[in-house]
Amino acid sequence: xxxxxxxxxxxxxxxxxxxxxxxxxxxxxxxxxxxxxxxxxxxxxxxxxxxxxxxxxxxxxxxxxxxxxxxxxxxxxxxxxxxxxxxxxxxxxxxxxxxxxxxxxxxxxxxxxxxxxxxxxxxxxxxxxxxxxxxxxxxxxxxxxxxxxxxxxxxxxxxxxxxxxxxxxxxxxxxxxxxxxxxxxxxxxxxxxxxxxxxxxxxxxxxxxxxxxxxxxxxxxxxxxxxxxxxxxxxxxxxxxxxxxxxxxxxxxxxxxxxxxxxxxxxxxxxxxxxxxxxxxxxxxxxxxxxxxxxxxxxxxxxxxxxxxxxxxxxxxxxxxxxxxxxxxxxxxxxxxxxxxxxxxxxxxxxxxxxxxxxxxxxxxxxxxxxxxxxxxxxxxxxxxxxxxxxxxxxxxxxxxxxxx
Amino acid sequence: xxxxxxxxxxxxxxxxxxxxxxxxxxxxxxxxxxxxxxxxxxxxxxxxxxxxxxxxxxxxxxxxxxxxxxxxxxxxxxxxxxxxxxxxxxxxxxxxxxxxxxxxxxxxxxxxxxxxxxxxxxxxxxxxxxxxxxxxxxxxxxxxxxxxxxxxxxxxxxxxxxxxxxxxxxxxxxxxxxxxxxxxxxxxxxxxxxxxxxxxxxxxxxxxxxxxxxxxxxxxxxxxxxxxxxxxxxxxxxxxxxxxxxxxxxxxxxxxxxxxxxxxxxxxxxxxxxxxxxxxxxxxxxxxxxxxxxxxxxxxxxxxxxxxxxxxxxxxxxxxxxxxxxxxxxxxxxxxxxxxxxxxxxxxxxxxxxxxxxxxxxxxxxxxxxxxxxxxxxxxxxxxxxxxxxxxxxxxxxxxxxxxx
Numbered sequence: 107x108x109x110x111x112x113x114x115x116x117x118x119x120x121x122x123x124x125x126x127x128x129x130x131x132x133x134x135x136x137x138x139x140x141x142x143x144x145x146x147x148x149x150x151x152x153x154x155x156x157x158x159x160x161x162x163x164x165x166x167x168x169x170x171x172x173x174x175x176x177x178x179x180x181x182x183x184x185x186x187x188x189x190x191x192x193x194x195x196x197x198x199x200x201x202x203x204x205x206x207x208x209x210x211x212x213x214x215x216x217x218x219x220x221x222x223x224x225x226x227x228x229x230x231x232x233x234x235x236x237x238x239x240x241x242x243x244x245x246x247x248x249x250x251x252x253x254x255x256x257x258x259x260x261x262x263x264x265x266x267x268x269x270x271x272x273x274x275x276x277x278x279x280x281x282x283x284x285x286x287x288x289x290x291x292x293x294x295x296x297x298x299x300x301x302x303x304x305x306x307x308x309x310x311x312x313x314x315x316x317x318x319x320x321x322x323x324x325x326x327x328x329x330x331x332x333x334x335x336x337x338x339x340x341x342x343x344x345x346x347x348x349x350x351x352x353x354x355x356x357x358x359x360x361x362x363x364x365x366x367x368x369x370x371x372x373x374x375x376x377x378x379x380x381x382x383x384x385x386x387x388x389x390x391x392x393x394x395x396x397x398x399x400x401x402x403x404x405x406x407x408x409x410x411x412x413x414x415x416x417x418x419x420x421x422x423x424x425x426x427x428x429x430x431x432x433x434x435x436x437x438x439x440x441x442x443x444x445x446x447x448x449x450x451x452x453x454x455x456x457x458x459x460x461x462x463x464x465x466x467x468x469x470x471x472x473x474x475x476x477x478x479x480x481x482x483x484x485x486x487x488x489x490x491x492x493x494x495x496x497x498x499x500x501x502x503x504x505x506x507x508x509x510x511x
Numbered sequence: 512x513x514x515x516x517x518x519x520x521x522x523x524x525x526x527x528x529x530x531x532x533x534x535x536x537x538x539x540x541x542x543x544x545x546x547x548x549x550x551x552x553x554x555x556x557x558x559x560x561x562x563x564x565x566x567x568x569x570x571x572x573x574x575x576x577x578x579x580x581x582x583x584x585x586x587x588x589x590x591x592x593x594x595x596x597x598x599x600x601x602x603x604x605x606x607x608x609x610x611x612x613x614x615x616x617x618x619x620x621x622x623x624x625x626x627x628x629x630x631x632x633x634x635x636x637x638x639x640x641x642x643x644x645x646x647x648x649x650x651x652x653x654x655x656x657x658x659x660x661x662x663x664x665x666x667x668x669x670x671x672x673x674x675x676x677x678x679x680x681x682x683x684x685x686x687x688x689x690x691x692x693x694x695x696x697x698x699x700x701x702x703x704x705x706x707x708x709x710x711x712x713x714x715x716x717x718x719x720x721x722x723x724x725x726x727x728x729x730x731x732x733x734x735x736x737x738x739x740x741x742x743x744x745x746x747x748x749x750x751x752x753x754x755x756x757x758x759x760x761x762x763x764x765x766x767x768x769x770x771x772x773x774x775x776x777x778x779x780x781x782x783x784x785x786x787x788x789x790x791x792x793x794x795x796x797x798x799x800x801x802x803x804x805x806x807x808x809x810x811x812x813x814x815x816x817x818x819x820x821x822x823x824x825x826x827x828x829x830x831x832x833x834x835x836x837x838x839x840x841x842x843x844x845x846x847x848x849x850x851x852x853x854x855x856x857x858x859x860x861x862x863x864x865x866x867x868x869x870x871x872x873x874x875x876x877x878x879x880x881x882x883x884x885x886x887x888x889x890x891x892x893x894x895x896x897x898x899x900x901x902x903x904x905x906x907x908x909x910x911x912x913x914x915x916x
Binding site: 389 | 667669675704760774777779
């Protein structure tokens, strides 16, 4: 696939002097893109990057006329970034800890809100007049450019507490002023949902549970102590799945009149259809689900947590427990056909987690190479925890028992 | 407690001639009550009647200035009706099958929507200018008379599919014209959620699942075949809990612009707070739950499905799996203190299901008297299924196996 041109390329060709490049680039961005609009997503690691790639492809396939922007965290590999460059118009590195600005200061005060600060960074994309943010675990199944007719802050209700909007899809106006206010709100008020720790309830795994904790994210010892601090985890057979940032709490706190002020800022639920709706209200899903324009793989295993058999075009693992096998397969069909070849090209001979297997490989599924603690941590953070093996509930329970003694 | 006066009582004293009574009564109702407003609920059996009693008491305790009306089905006992008369201003018998009117005709065409037709009957209360309908499984924890400032049809979002409103609490204007249109809509379109069959997922029972079926309600063989028709029920260890009417589907179909038309018709979620919200989005529940004005015991066991220990003021059974133990205990405290004494007075020496036990009785909990099939059916229909015994999942599974052979 031919890479799409990026904005600053013609400017780079004019001069190699860094300062001038920056200035010209800024002027160019300001003039050319001011009236432009963009879909924006966020990839904090290679797993979410795969989600962002599929999302970007799904937007292109449904012929969006808008620009595509992805914010990437420092943990995304060079190869993933290269692929993202081919799908998105703009790939912007966001490293809050390295920024030295107010966001960094805010982060020092509230380390628990790391991903939140990274996401809020989307308000700094002031070379666009209006944007639609979409989480990397969403999939577009229809053209949704009409969302740009809406005003900030438009979003769909969250099924868990429907007077809150879900922050997986929202319309916003980039603005440094709003960005500053959001950072200030963050540091002063935090997020009412801190970070979400999401549990799976075996053996069915259909019931995601949320809990709050305030601690730096992605830290295994903290996940353990978190589990200890929640009475549910001791009495009930659950397993920790992953943690998510608290951006939804911050944004709902900041845009606090969403529920009561303006019906036009309520996006229909089909623009952010939680895939668990099939369990929470099947008749409504049957009635309205076919009209879905955006599917959000919320609160359960992500599409990339499964393994896809390329030969049989089926998913391995507890798919019965999954949110919506049809949408999951749609995600994998797009990934395997249009994203995987690009990843293969970038990685070349180097091994990488593709999430796919072919029939021959399927028989080797129980061969488990030993992992270092660091590798295991990395896999956990990427949503690739070995739920049946070393990260199984039994093993976690053993660790919890140590805490409790 | 002193019985509250009913409207037609002075009229009855004027004349014993039935026709004249009817006319005068109608004139009286028209003149005196035209500008009046009322809370309306519905009791289809003695269990729901107990719910209605607690709801009525909770409204009185929070000093509502509105009238209280309860619609009762023909299966509600005389004793229950007598107690309802003491709490409510108006107790209106609704027997759709006996009515011989358009509702009866509609019912013949759509027998699956039995309870729906009974509920829609509330639109015929034209001697009130505006009403708020509340399901009998709701509990008022604050004065909510301000709901009468809203217009038809105002309701809170349903957490399962938040572009639908939940029909457990809604503001409406009684009108024979609207009633006729609703009946017509029912017979022509049915309800997209037919009747809901609600399952419990053992062993935790925290995950309610909904499914649609179109068949006369409250029929055990149909419940069985329904379970067979749902693939989930065969592969997964669930148990049928109860069925609910399809009024929510009808009302959402009829008032189909609710999600998009007028923000003032979106009641805040705290006016119909699903008690399962604690599981679906705990941080939001912690943030906003304390402001709850109405709790709705939705989608799981009803308060009256438990047994309450009067001595210890605790609930017996799988309360951990319940929606919200605090609100449940609040319901039982009100029931045991203010409703139970009235029931005891009405039933006198006759035995009835109080739902309560004292410490001495607690030791006898495993003594299970044999029940006839009819008694068992009645208990099932009243939400008093013997989940651990004869109605256990294992026993239902055995019956299902017979169907599958």
